[in-house]
Amino acid sequence: MKKTIQAAFAVTLLAPMTAFAAEGAAHAEGKKESLITLYTQGGIVMHFLLICSIAMVWLVIDIWMRTNRPKMTPPEDVATAQDRFRAGDYVGAYQAMKAGVSPYAEVVRAGLSSIGHGKDATEEAIYSTVDKINSTLQTRINYLSVIGVCAPMIGLLGTVAGMKGAFGSLGSTGLSGGVGELAGHIGEVLVATATGLLVAIPAFGSFYFLRNKLQGAVHNLQGECERLFRNAPYEYLQNTDVGQEETYAALPNWIDAPEG
Template sequence: MNRPLLILALIIGASAATLAQETPPAAKPGEAPAVHTKTLWEQIEEGGWVMFPIGLCSMLTLYLIGDGFMRVTSPKRMLPAEQVEAVKNFFRAGKYVDAYNYCKANNSSFCNVTRMAVSALGEGKTATEEAIITEMTKENSRIQTFVSYLSVIGVCTPMIGLLGTVTGMISAFAVLGSSGIGDPSGLSAAIGEVLVATASGLFIAIPAFTSYYWLRNRGAKVLHDIQDTVAHLLRKMPYDKLDGAHIGDEEIVAADPEWYVAPEAAAHA
């Protein structure tokens, strides 16, 4: 056993021995001895000042879990079946401009990836695949940005609880140094701060870590399904007939360099 845990065990043992030596007040005949049960708020107050940052982390955890469930867990929000069917119908009819406009008007991960793929059809298969990969990376970053904060909370809250443990042990040693073990109430309060702070940090970290890994894996699966769907739409795409076509309303700012001379003009000269 390492040194801090050994010291903590000695403090708890000394406190328990001291409390065991005290004789509780005798109960009246026929009545059970009164037992004081601490309320939840009393336990929170017993945890000390570290309960404030732990409380903020708990509220942030609930918000991030709810936001992650809304973003990731519903395929209807990221890969709506009606949008997939509508884009298929546009592709079957060769109406790629209409497909682009439809994807631009509908906000979903599937439409965002498909829109970028359609806009690059005139540049060839390689450029289209690169556009898909680039947009998939953006979608993954957009989804995982808030989910990753759950991992941060899962790491930080036990450390905050450990900080409360250290401050509680300092208070316990201060009580032992000033009054010895003759004042069990002060010693038990310091030990209560140690235990409540540590337990509260773990109580927040466990669901935060669990939700983080579940939401991350769920988001990766949905993005994989989107990539498969878009790849299926682009099978047998007539890239040769779309060569040089500009689909979409993105502005093209690249131009020939000013020193470039067309071969026809050079031959005439």
């Protein structure tokens, strides 16, 4: 299923590029050209644009799957945590969330590890963990913006380099080759610019769409965690170590340990 989604998305992104390039070539030379030929005409920068295109598709699919609400807040993890809280089994809830790999399990685990220090410490642990998850995913989304900015610049660089070669040839041979040949060379070098724009447009669109999608998923995650810890009996859990993790901070070595 995942491979099918990836293939469909790749076709969706590459189809406009193929159609645009083929249409431009048909008008310019009156004949159809293969995608490989157009790729070659764009010059060496087409390799970099291809890398940008592949990276964009991978990022969109990866972020889309990571920011799905069932992925961020799995119903089975929510149900497990709620059942343990209803039973007052906070140690069992911690162990169940420790076995989970979802962002929800990570946030609940952080809250339970601080629940013995009171409500303020628990809420601070929850919010800081949510912020960390949001920052990690937002960093991935920001790469789409980088691609959207760099792709047109890379395409323009290829076009400038191609134009330099075309006008250099014109300067050495004059117009003996005809204006049509010069126009053909210019049409070829513009392939890089067009490709850069066709990579940048979906990259920017995906950036804004996925950013909003992430905000909705994070708000849902935080809301579910706050609902879970609402009215928790902090007074009965004071100074308890729910996580039961090994501690490494001992008394300073210049203080004698109490006897007994």
